[in-house]
Amino acid sequence: MPNYSYLIWIPLLPLLAFVLLGLFGRKYFRSSAGFIGTASLLASTILSFIAAKQYFFVDGKVNGIYQKITAFKYTWLGFSPGVSIDMSIIVDPVSVMMLVIVTFVSLMVHIFSLGYMKGEARFATYYAFLSLFTFSMLGLVLAGNLFQVYMFWELVGVSSFLLIGYYFEKPSAVAASKKAFIVTRFADLGFLIGILIIAFYGRSLDISVLIERLASTQTAEFTGIATAGFLGVSALTWGLTMIFIGGAGKSAMFPLHIWLPDAMEGPTPVSALIHAATMVVAGVYLVARLFPVFSMDGAVMLIITWVGAFSALLAAVIACTQTDIKRVLAYSTMSQIGYMMFALGISKQTGEAGLGYMASMFHLFTHAFFKSLLFLGAGAVIHFVHSNEMKDMGGLRRYMPVTHAAFLVGCLAIAGVPPFAGFFSKEEILLAAFHSNKAVYGVALFTAALTAFYMFRLYFSIFWNRTTEWHNTHGEGTASMKVPLVILALCALVVGVVPFPGFVTATGAPLETHTIPLFFIAPVALTVIAILVAALFYKNQSDKPNRAAAAFGALYRAAHRKFYMDELYLFVTRKVIFPLIGQPIAWIDKNIVDGLVNLSATTTVRISTMIKGIQSGRVQGYALFFFGGIAAFAILFIYLWK
Template identity: 40%
Template sequence: MFDYIILVPLFPLFGAFLNGLFGVFADKWGRKFVHAFSAGAVGIAFTVLVFFIYQKVGYPVLLVSLIPALGGFLNVLFGYKWNKTLVHGVGVGSIGLSFILSSIAFYQLIQLPVEKRFVEVLFYKWMVSGDLSLDIAFLLDPLSMVMMLVVTGVSFLIHVYSIGYMHDDPSYARFFSYLNLFVFFMLILVMGNNFPMMFVGWEGVGLCSYLLIGFWFEDDYNAYAGNKAFIVNRIGDYGFLLGMFLIFVTFHSLNYSEVFENARHVLKYNGFLATAITLLLFMGATGKSAQIPLYVWLPDAMAGPTPVSALIHAATMVTAGVYMVARCNALFTMAPVSMAVVATVGAVTALFAASMGFAQRDIKRILAYSTISQLGYMFLAVGVGAFAAGIFHLVTHAFFKALLFLSAGSVIHAMGGEQDVMKMGGLRKYIPATFVTAFIATLAIAGVPGFSGFFSKDEILWYAFSSPYGSPILWLIGAITAGMTAFYMFRWLFLIFFGEPRMDEETKHHIHESPKSMLIPLFILAVLSVVGGYINIPEALGGKSHLHHFLEPITEHAYRVEWPHYPHFLEYALMIISVTLAFIGFLAAYWCYVRDPSLVARITEKYRRLYTVVYNKYFVDEIYNATFVRGVLGSAFSSKKFDEVVIDGAVNGTGKSIYLFGALLSKLQTGYIYHYIWGIVIGVLILLM
């Protein structure tokens, strides 16, 4: 019987045959015709291969992560030989197929009864050693499903955008291979059914961030930024590893189901073990998700290409910490001290990072601090026990933050690489499509009613006030941060698109709108930034909280505490206050940067010292450099002496001793026969004696 797998090699062969016949007409018909043969043949063969594997495996979850890895692998091996159409065809197509398979998996999952929406797929036995038994296995449940759809969906749009943004880069294939690898490791992180699988993805996204932040490594600063991200994250990962070891010692397992099911039986509520495990895990989250004190790497991560910034901030790396805390809710709810730490760090980080957005001038660095602040909101949510609200904000943030970064990339593209917002202005007349998308994203992140950010942000603020883990102080910090967010984001918008143009005449002459490959993802993300919040309209506003109910099974093993009940009018009142604060932030930004721009100069001059402190990010990097970096270098100097005198002395001394002993024994090998005979005689006499 004919097996369609034979079509896999035949399609590329057919494409090569057609190009051989008609490629000579490339100059007449255009190279796109030749590219279409090449990309189409490989794309069809790739699709056939994927569905063949799917048919054999029987479940798409395995292929969701495998396909991006395969796409990246092909671009690494052959991308330098391929034309750009084929390179991005493989890179973008693999992520698109992954999104399609994620959608199929989602459809299959929602067909199951709510209590059975927990599917584990074993790939193979990884290792067995004593009590330790690890599998390469995947978990399909509501939480992993939400993350899979966000990661693959948003990443696909970023990949499409990259076609236009990176078109002239000489390392085009390397870029798409790194991008695919990033998505692969993020999928491993969110799809694994055990802690080691999560850790493989955890370290993988760290590696990819290093590669992509320092993508243009010829510039020393880019290489420095990549190193900084990698090293700072190693500090957090050390805590994560210790937490994982402590979990294994306590539960004799690293499988999610075994650990979470037994959490209430093995751990004592508010006990030392529960607190130690969760604080160590959260230490890893502060690094990966850029929270105080390990947030300092993320602003420098803007050194990479803009699509990388969008991918890191919206769909991959920085959301890993929030996902981890939500996944480990059974452990965190056993440790109220840790919950308080998570919520407090999140709230303080949100406020602290928002203040730094007031004075920054780099178009992407402002957005970087907004990401740190919005991640603080997410940790505030999971810290007060509102795990679904934290994931909801993760989803909406993925939409409007990807849109903000890609809009910023469109501005940079139009400005010929310029990133200083003080050298822009009036761009809404030159690039109107980009302006519309940036405006929508700004409305969403500012929490304007009707946009996605409003629903998720206000749900977090409500739980920060009403949760048994929350408090009015946490709500107040979050509400003030909402007003600050509106101020610095509208400051960003007004400085770029409003007022008189501040660029030089040559730059002004070359300003142009981005190509369709960049604009289409912007339009799609703009729609999602508006409608994305409607998947979880709260009951207080007449909705049914669909996402909240969909995610309920993930907290099945969480420690239950009684939540107080408040009337809806209190929720409405708090909502009105937060929206009012956001509106005040908008008015302040409008007055300072549109109505009376000279006001900013007067305020800056009057509070010069405060402005200097904020502009220099409170000198945190300098303090870290003076204490930790130089301290490590100082200890490295003493360690070097210890290595040279003690370690190297012992190693070299052993080598010299063996050499001298060998030289002594070598004297027995004289080459004279009578010496050897006398040796034999003496040996025999000793034996006889």
């Protein structure tokens, strides 16, 4: 078997950096914390590229199919024969792809942060949290055991809580971190229930074993989980739906997306890390990891399809009305994740429909580069103007030439303009939708046009749309901020030509795609029209945007207020859950549960008071009881003798 034992160092190096900086950073490594964290990520990134080269080009393929290899396995907790929690490292096309993405993007964020976060009082703490987050995500993508996935899944949640609330002196940051943590906890409860259902019927927690037993109609395990049911729904459907709920929470799918825009309260490089290649794609990765099992249930695949499609459209509409540049990018992320989700939903294991799976992973791959580029570019802009609002920006192209060029590349990539990376992956998704579901294709096509519009609305509002002079003493930023932008811009330009169908597919075998001639004309034409409309409205200052907003009336106001989802959650929480559920439960807890506990304590005290004289420690008392007992026995004996 090929030797991949070195892979264990890929997650361990960030973990060691976290321990070192977390314990000693503020005292001993205050100024060098960034270099320590960055060096650990550089080493992990190099090892990831070595692993990718070895797996994809040397020994990962057998008989034309990429194999799943267990590089490391240690049984941590055993429950019954075949059911245990293992610490394992799985090497397959998806995990290797995710290794490269997570380490590379995290490395860019680490380098960018050297300049962006310079001078922060908690600089070492920031890099400790970044390292913990990266370790958590790497542990998640390498996990071969479903409960191991869950443990790292929760650790990702804790890490995001720490990073989003990094500026803990700001009440808004504290509220945002709590919101993200609480919302995803509800989703993670569903994930845990799904794990228990799937593991119970599959009689294992090992992902490979579960796929082997549940991805075939010929096995006894599949028969058991498909025939067992609750409320007329099979246990398979319940289990997979619960797992998908966990993924939908992490990936900010409707209706569990409300935490995503608030997460922008964290430092901007954190937003790049969370939104580009780590936390928000974890749900997509989870569905892809268990895809052979998901594909066995058409009802769940339909749920994934329409939740993804609706999330993509909803987020795109909201993004058209937001004025905070980071929130525009946040909703953009939600929309692109929706693309990945519905691409998985319309895919199947075999045949031409397998295009959806490959397209979803391809878009995850390209999205990591251009979305991290856009967030870091937004960070450079915020660093220059000290504001997140588009009204405080404009005309920055002359003052920030590197950022301007890089941001333009990112906008062209996400809009799907050829030959940028997003064009290739998005076209594959549209083609898969066209083959499988024309209604989803229509939604995806319209969403693609909206994406081009709101991204170039953002671009023109930042770099054009103003003629006044800027006076900034610290310039565009340090070299450590510019270099990642240039590298990511080059990636966003070229990674689309990677022959992705030959590497990552649902079956492990290369996928031959059959593009419809001239299929790309409609998407590209709509994209170009949307860009021209954005230029017409936002390239120069005018009242056209205000007139357009007034024309849309209530729809614009609702979209600007995010369709009142936060208000709906607050209403349900404060007016329904708290008074009708929370208060009765609190009364029961205080008066019945605590009352019974207090009653048992009071009863114990009273009984002990009554009998404590028996063991007073006085010898004469013990003698009295002794002779009294003898007298009682004597009387009883005499009575019974008669």
